[in-house]
Amino acid sequence: xxxVKQSPQSLIVQKGGISxxxxxxxxxxxxxxxxxxxxxxxxxxxxxxxxxxxxxxKEGRFTISFNKSAKQFSLHIMDSQPGDSATYFCxxxxxxxxxxxxxxxxxxxxxxx
Amino acid sequence: xxxxxxxxxxxxxxxxxxxxxxxxxxxxxVSLFWYQQALGQGPEFLTYFQNEAQLDKSxxxxxRFFAERPEGSVSTLKIQRTQQEDSAVYLCASSLPPxxxxxxxxxxxxxxxx
Numbered sequence: 001x002x003x004v005k006q007s008p009q010s011l012i013v014q015k016g017g018i019s020x021x022x023x024x025x026x027x028x029x030x031x032x033x034x035x036x037x038x039x040x041x042x043x044x045x046x047x048x049x050x051x052x053x054x055x056x057x058k059e060g061r062f063t064i065s066f067n068k069s070a071k072q073f074s075l076h077i078m079d080s081q082p083g084d085s086a087t088y089f090c091x092x093x094x095x096x097x098x099x100x101x102x103x104x105x106x107x108x109x110x111x112x113x
Numbered sequence: 114x115x116x117x118x119x120x121x122x123x124x125x126x127x128x129x130x131x132x133x134x135x136x137x138x139x140x141x142x143v144s145l146f147w148y149q150q151a152l153g154q155g156p157e158f159l160t161y162f163q164n165e166a167q168l169d170k171s172x173x174x175x176x177r178f179f180a181e182r183p184e185g186s187v188s189t190l191k192i193q194r195t196q197q198e199d200s201a202v203y204l205c206a207s208s209l210p211p212x213x214x215x216x217x218x219x220x221x222x223x224x225x226x227x
Contacts, residue, residue: 006155032214043117043204043218044156089155093214100146100169101216103155 003027004092006104013111019077021107023090026071030092033066034101035075038087047088048075080111115139117219119205125225126195134190134222136205145188146216147180148204156204162188195226 006023013019023033034049050057050064050073057064063076077084087108091101118137126132138145144163148156149172158172164185173180177196182188192199202223206216 034214036218041220043206043220045218046215049214091155095214100158100161101156102158105155106153 002105003102004090004104006090006107008107009105010108011110013080013109015080015082015111015113017080017111019075019080019084019109019111021075021088021090021109022072023074023104024070024072025092025102027092027094028071029094030102032093032095033064033073034091034093035062035064036089036091036103038089038106044089077109080109082111082113085109085111117205117207117217119203119219119222121222122220123223123225125227127227128196129194131191131193132195132224134192134203134224136188136190136207136219138186138188138205138207139217142207142209142217143185144208145182146206146208147188147190148206148218149174150202150204150221152201159190159203192224195224197226200224200226 035047036044037047038044061078066073087106090104093101147159150156161169162182177193179191202221204221206218
């Protein structure tokens with residue numbers, strides 16, 4: 001059973017456009033929501049993360065929006081660049097005990113020049 | 114380098130062979146995780162260590178999978194009698210003590226079972 005559901009599966013955006021990826025979760029015990037970026041042949045790397053006490057977090061061109069009541073969160077990439085082309089995974093974990101991450105199925109983003 | 118190191122990067126095994134995958138975490142990282150990533154999918158949790166103690170192995174798909182971290186540093190994931198469905202990238206990640214959140218991943222070991 002997928003604990004974190006992610007959409008879309010793939011996304012094509014023009015350079016300079018906004019990329020939006022959405023995720024939803026069911027387990028209300030989750031209290032940490034990171035986004036990971038993965039390039040081909042590499043391991044995932046943390047991009048940005050949010051905890052449920054805030055509704056939005058922005059780091060440069062990357063913003064997470066978090067809706068606790070709807071159990072949804074999304075990643076917005078502003079001014080998308082060809083170098084942003086990668087697979088993006090949302091994830092969730094519980095910070096008590098083991099902090100193993102439950103990942104979404106990924107979104108392959110392609111930014112065309 | 115200072116990152117998580119995994120070896121081998123690529124492994125081809127015949128069905129029925131045993132394989133061993135190694136992970137060398139970032140120095141000082143207490144927590145170590147193994148994940149399995151099938152082609153086109155997100156990583157799926159296999160097992161978790163805190164120092165040498167294996168605290169959660171609920172994600173191991175069968176008793177053919179075994180992981181150890183005897184001295185609380187390097188870890189080995191062993192798969193016995195490999196099957197074609199074991200073909201995947203096996204990712205190792207480490208982190209500081211709980212509550213920091215971030216997992217640091219290695220580049221993975223790609224296993225292909227023929």
